[in-house]
Amino acid sequence: xxxxxxxxxxxxxxxxxxxxxxxxxxxxxxxxxxxxxxxxxxxxxxxxxxxxxxxxxxxxxxxxxxxxxxxxxxxxxxxxxxxxxxxxxxxxxxxxxxxxxxxxxxxxxxxxxxxxxxxxxxxxxxxxxxxxxxxxxxxxxxxxxxxxxxxxxxxxxxxxxxxxxxxxxxxxxxxxxxxxxxxxxxxxxxxxxxxxxxxxxxxxxxxxxxxxxxxxxxxxxxxxxxxxxxxxxxxxxxxxxxxxxxxxxxxxxxxxxxxxxxxxxxxxxxxxxxxxxxxxxxxxxxxxxxxxxxxxxxxxxxxxxxxxxxxxxxxxxxxxxxxxxxxxxxxxxxxxxxxxxxxxxxxxxxxxxxxxxxxxxxxxxxxxxxxxxxxxxxxxxxxxxxxxxxxxxxxxxxxxxxxxxxxxxxxxxxxxxxxxxxxxxxxxxxxxxxxxxxxxxxxxxxxxxxxxxxxxxxxxxxxxxxxxxxxxxxxxxxxxxxxxxxxxxxxxxxxxxxxxxxxxxxxxxxxxxxxxxxxxxxx
Amino acid sequence: xxxxxxxxxxxxxxxxxxxxxxxxxxxxxxxxxxxxxxxxxxxxxxxxxxxxxxxxxxxxxxxxxxxxxxxxxxxxxxxxxxxxxxxxxxxxxxxxxxxxxxxxxxxxxxxxxxxxxxxxxxxxxxxxxxxxxxxxxxxxxxxxxxxxxxxxxxxxxxxxxxxxxxxxxxxxxxxxxxxxxxxxxxxxxxxxxxxxxxxxxxxxxxxxxxxxxxxxxxxxxxxxxxxxxxxxxxxxxxxxxxxxxxxxxxxxxx
Numbered sequence: 001x002x003x004x005x006x007x008x009x010x011x012x013x014x015x016x017x018x019x020x021x022x023x024x025x026x027x028x029x030x031x032x033x034x035x036x037x038x039x040x041x042x043x044x045x046x047x048x049x050x051x052x053x054x055x056x057x058x059x060x061x062x063x064x065x066x067x068x069x070x071x072x073x074x075x076x077x078x079x080x081x082x083x084x085x086x087x088x089x090x091x092x093x094x095x096x097x098x099x100x101x102x103x104x105x106x107x108x109x110x111x112x113x114x115x116x117x118x119x120x121x122x123x124x125x126x127x128x129x130x131x132x133x134x135x136x137x138x139x140x141x142x143x144x145x146x147x148x149x150x151x152x153x154x155x156x157x158x159x160x161x162x163x164x165x166x167x168x169x170x171x172x173x174x175x176x177x178x179x180x181x182x183x184x185x186x187x188x189x190x191x192x193x194x195x196x197x198x199x200x201x202x203x204x205x206x207x208x209x210x211x212x213x214x215x216x217x218x219x220x221x222x223x224x225x226x227x228x229x230x231x232x233x234x235x236x237x238x239x240x241x242x243x244x245x246x247x248x249x250x251x252x253x254x255x256x257x258x259x260x261x262x263x264x265x266x267x268x269x270x271x272x273x274x275x276x277x278x279x280x281x282x283x284x285x286x287x288x289x290x291x292x293x294x295x296x297x298x299x300x301x302x303x304x305x306x307x308x309x310x311x312x313x314x315x316x317x318x319x320x321x322x323x324x325x326x327x328x329x330x331x332x333x334x335x336x337x338x339x340x341x342x343x344x345x346x347x348x349x350x351x352x353x354x355x356x357x358x359x360x361x362x363x364x365x366x367x368x369x370x371x372x373x374x375x376x377x378x379x380x381x382x383x384x385x386x387x388x389x390x391x392x393x394x395x396x397x398x399x400x401x402x403x404x405x406x407x408x409x410x411x412x413x414x415x416x417x418x419x420x421x422x423x424x425x426x427x428x429x430x431x432x433x434x435x436x437x438x439x440x441x442x443x444x445x446x447x448x449x450x451x452x453x454x455x456x457x458x459x460x461x462x463x464x465x466x467x468x469x470x471x472x473x474x475x476x477x478x479x480x481x482x483x484x485x486x487x488x489x490x491x492x493x494x495x496x497x498x499x500x501x502x503x504x505x506x507x508x509x510x511x512x513x514x515x516x517x518x519x520x521x522x523x
Numbered sequence: 524x525x526x527x528x529x530x531x532x533x534x535x536x537x538x539x540x541x542x543x544x545x546x547x548x549x550x551x552x553x554x555x556x557x558x559x560x561x562x563x564x565x566x567x568x569x570x571x572x573x574x575x576x577x578x579x580x581x582x583x584x585x586x587x588x589x590x591x592x593x594x595x596x597x598x599x600x601x602x603x604x605x606x607x608x609x610x611x612x613x614x615x616x617x618x619x620x621x622x623x624x625x626x627x628x629x630x631x632x633x634x635x636x637x638x639x640x641x642x643x644x645x646x647x648x649x650x651x652x653x654x655x656x657x658x659x660x661x662x663x664x665x666x667x668x669x670x671x672x673x674x675x676x677x678x679x680x681x682x683x684x685x686x687x688x689x690x691x692x693x694x695x696x697x698x699x700x701x702x703x704x705x706x707x708x709x710x711x712x713x714x715x716x717x718x719x720x721x722x723x724x725x726x727x728x729x730x731x732x733x734x735x736x737x738x739x740x741x742x743x744x745x746x747x748x749x750x751x752x753x754x755x756x757x758x759x760x761x762x763x764x765x766x767x768x769x770x771x772x773x774x775x776x777x
Contacts, residue, residue: 127685137720144720147684175689178668180636180649183686204685205640208721223574223595223715230644230740274647287527293654294537300651304550310742311644313553314596322600350526446601519643 003029003075006049014040028076028457030068035081035090038069042079043096045071052389053376054459055485056103057470058111060085060140065113069093069100070468070485074394076457092118099376102493112136125203129157137211144211162197163189171195171504175204178508182518186507193503198496205522213482218244218318218451221479225469226313229486229520231274234267234312235462236484236520239469242397242458244318247451247473256320256445257399262330262436263303263312264398264460265429269337270299271463272380272426273344275515279419280351282512283360291347295340302333319449327440334437337430348423361415365498365510368413375494378487379465381514384421385413391461398460402439405432415513422515451477464488464517488520538658541744542751547610552742553594557609559585573598575708575715578606589614589737590711612745614737615752617759624733626755627702628674631663634750635673635697639690640680640722645707645740649677657743664750670696675753677746678730681709681716682723694730704734704749711735734759 007021007029017037022030033041045051051071057078059066067090069079083090092115094101104115105124112134115121122133132152136142159170168191175183183204189197209228213221225240226233238260245252252260277292304310306329315321351357367377372387382389390407392400408424410417453475459468465487472481491514498510539546556578573579577591578598585606598606617624638646652659653666667673670693682690694703705726708714713724726732736749751757 130685130688142720145718146720148720175686176637176670176693179666180646181638182643182646183638183640183689204689205638205680205683206685206721207640207681207683207716208719209716212716212719220574223593227593227642227644227715227739230642231647233642233644285527287531290655291530291534293651294534294656297651297654297656301548301550304553304742306550308596309553309594310550310648311740313594313739314600322596347530350530353526517643518638519641522640 003077006075007031010041010044013044017041024076028078030078030080032080035083038079038081039091039093039096042069042071042093042100045077045079046097046099049073051077052373053097053099054466054468055489056100056107057483057485058107058113058138059472059481060111060138067107068470070457072389072395072459072466076395076459078457088112089114089116091116094118098374099490099493102489110136110138112139123157125206127157127201127203128154137208142211144208144214159187160199161189163191165191167191168196184518188499188504188507190504194501195499195504195507196501198499200492200495202492202518203522205518207523209523210482210484213479215478217478218473221482222317225482228484228523229488229517230311230313231271231517232267232462232464232520234263234316235460235467236469237316238264238398239458239460239462239467240471241316241318242460243456243469243471244451245449246456246458247454247471248318248449249452250319250447250449252320252398253444253447254399254441255324255443256447258436258440259321259325259330259445260316260398261400261403262334262433262440263307263315265432265436266299266303266333266337267312268463269340269426269429269433270296270303272422272429272515273299273340275422275512276344276419276426278512278515279361279415279422279509280357282509283357285351285354285357288347288351288354288357292344295344298336298340302336306330306333317446318451320444320446322446324445327437330437330440334430334433337433341427341430344423344426358416360506360509361419361513363412363414364502364506365415365418365513366413367494367498369411371494371497372413375497376490377465377494378467378490379461379463380421380425381418381491381494382465383408384410384417386411389466391459391466395459397458403432403435405435415510418513418515462487464515464520465491484523486520486523488517491516492521534655537655538661539656539744541747542662542757546744551744552610552612553738554608554610555589555592555594555614555737556587556598556606558587559607563607575712588712590616590735591708591714592737593708593715593739612742613748613757613760614741614745615749615757615759616735616737617752618731618733624702625752625759627700627733627753629755631665632675632750632754633665633667633673634675634677635667635670635693636677636679637686637690637693638680639678639686639710639726640683640716641707641709645679645709648740648743649679649706649746651743652746657747659747659750662747662751663754670694671698673697674701675750676701676703676730677706678703678710678726679706679740681713682726682729684721687723687729690726690729702733702753703730704736704753705732706736706746707741708737708739711737714739
């Protein structure tokens with residue numbers, strides 16, 4: 001269905017709701033919608049038309065608020081609504097579009113907006129036991145350079161409790177726990193054996209990256225885009241560069257585009273190996289964990305040897321790459337990647353014949369397809385629950401449309417399905433790398449990139465799932481607004497679904513099978 | 524289970540020969556910019572701005588503050604005259620005020636790791652210390668989940684506001700003698716985040732830092748070098764710059 005037809009349907013269903021439709025390139029549109037009709041339109045797009053909800057983008061302009069709700073599918077739809085600055089109240093859409101729940105909480109905490117009908121606002125990014133309500137650090141005029149004085153934290157703050165059964169208690173875990181782990185806190189409500197309710201309390205690592213990026217030049221912001229989540233740095237930097245290139249109305253040279261795919265897949269391969277090693281480790285299968293960790297280290301060394309940095313920092317820049325590659329060296333890396341996959345296959349065969357390992361994964365930590373869709377889960381976690389969304393396929397970028405690869409999908413949604421998915425995707429990545437070196441054209445890897453003022457939205461399939469970058473640039477070449485919609489944010493939102501009603505021993509294993517990044521969520 | 528034992532044996536030994544021998548496999552370290560050697564011409568090596576101030580020109584000399592370098596490679600790629608760069612990974616700097624840092628612990632060291640807002644890359648490199656390529660167990664170093672057993676606190680990240688209390692509590696829970704090691708540019712100088720409304724300019728604002736490991740992230744071998752320095756088995760590369768002091772500003776609430 002094209003956008004014209006979709007919009008005429010929408011107009012007849014919600015007369016007067018849609019004020020204006022602005023078409024953008026690549027089959028997308030910005031739909032200006034009246035505030036009163038927002039709920040119904042979003043409900044219809046999400047529940048009737050099956051669009052994936054990717055996030056909420058809030059912007060504060062000198063006189064008004066602009067909110068854009070991003071729906072993705074065959075087309076990219078931005079449902080836009082607004083209000084004068086003093087009317088900071090919007091209807092909550094999260095009752096119909098549950099995936100919007102955390103996005104609205106974020107907007108409330110960082111911008112001070114109110115979402116009518118939302119059941120739980122406050123205490124999200126800025127913890128109430130450390131900050132008072134109403135600070136709204138993303139508002140214009142808030143000085144991000146200095147620490148806030150006059151802190152009035154709520155000393156009465158206590159974890160929320162839902163369970164009232166006799167003997168029920170909250171088992172707190174983190175933020176510092178278990179060897180070398182990222183900082184995150186869990187409140188697990190239980191009566192003993194089972195985790196009955198799980199609340200991950202995130203944002204211990206909130207660095208305010210989006211606020212820090214405001215007012216910076218593109219070059220400086222690129223460093224933030226790349227380094228707010230180092231494990232998937234290349235994908236994030238690529239999304240940023242694609243957005244900047246949109247504003248400059250250029251495409252990177254063909255060689256750079258293919259090399260970007262090559263490195264994005266090398267990063268995905270390495271990331272997935274890390275997740276698989278984590279899964280083996282969580283079940284206490286140390287030999288398997290070591291075997292996979294060997295492969296991960298080798299992938300890191302391949303990246304380091306070829307691009308100069310083990311996590312590919314500093315490689316992609318607006319306009320292409322900062323460094324040209326030797327074709328022969330790339331071929332060798334692709335061959336080595338295939339070798340890694342071959343050895344990974346051997347490990348996989350031994351793993352599935354290890355019953356003590358399989359018992360911990362099979363039918364543990366289930367997420368259904370409806371839940372995955374409802375919570376807007378992304379990436380391998382969603383695809384393991386038969387909810388298949390891959391931006392490389394549905395919104396190809398950087399030349400993915402000319403590659404032949406599978407998007408693996410599983411139906412069970414349990415820990416084993418997620419493990420199979422990470423294994424299968426790693427193999428596909430090595431396959432794409434092989435095709436990339438075969439298709440590598442000669443030529444430059446960099447074209448000058450002069451971005452002009454405007455807004456841009458670019459998405460890439462990061463290793464954890466689809467991620468979107470929203471960029472607004474002013475006429476001086478500095479960023480007015482930079483917003484990430486990251487897959488880890490959606491996947492953390494749905495994480496509790498998998499751990500509830502499983503026992504404590506299963507918790508670290510389910511956590512490992514989700515392959516979540518805290519840094520990517522916290523920003 | 525026997526299948527795993529056979530698989531493990533078949534893999535053979537992949538462990539690095541460091542510290543007995545040098546390690547120069549490709550991809551083990553990104554390297555760092557280095558100071559000018561005598562006789563080298565600084566010339567126009569700084570025709571660009573180092574985004575974190577790791578490189579500066581002072582009186583015609585190129586000054587390198589390694590703790591600030593974030594490996595953006597802008598000083599070596601696509602510039603007329605690249606800055607001098609060194610491979611290797613022995614970058615550990617130690618506090619040099621007469622207190623006993625090198626050789627603080629003689630035999631084994633128990634390590635507690637805390638993520639105070641890092642991007643995840645440093646944590647990943649610390650995890651890799653336990654992989655067969657580096658295997659710190661063979662050298663008597665152990666990562667422990669509890670601060671009560673720990674001799675050494677490894678801190679990554681610029682210290683976010685929410686992690687301050689946890690960081691302080693973790694440090695307080697450690698028995699003395701104890702040492703603190705700052706891992707990576709963020710923990711040393713704030714890195715790309717710098718001092719802001721929710722981030723600090725490194726852990727020196729919160730805890731006394733004994734050892735720093737530059738890098739963004741420092742590769743596992745660089746961290747291993749730091750551990751060996753603490754155990755008195757290797758020498759530090761340099762003394763810690765005295766500039767590692769509090770830089771935090773405050774303002775009235777808006």
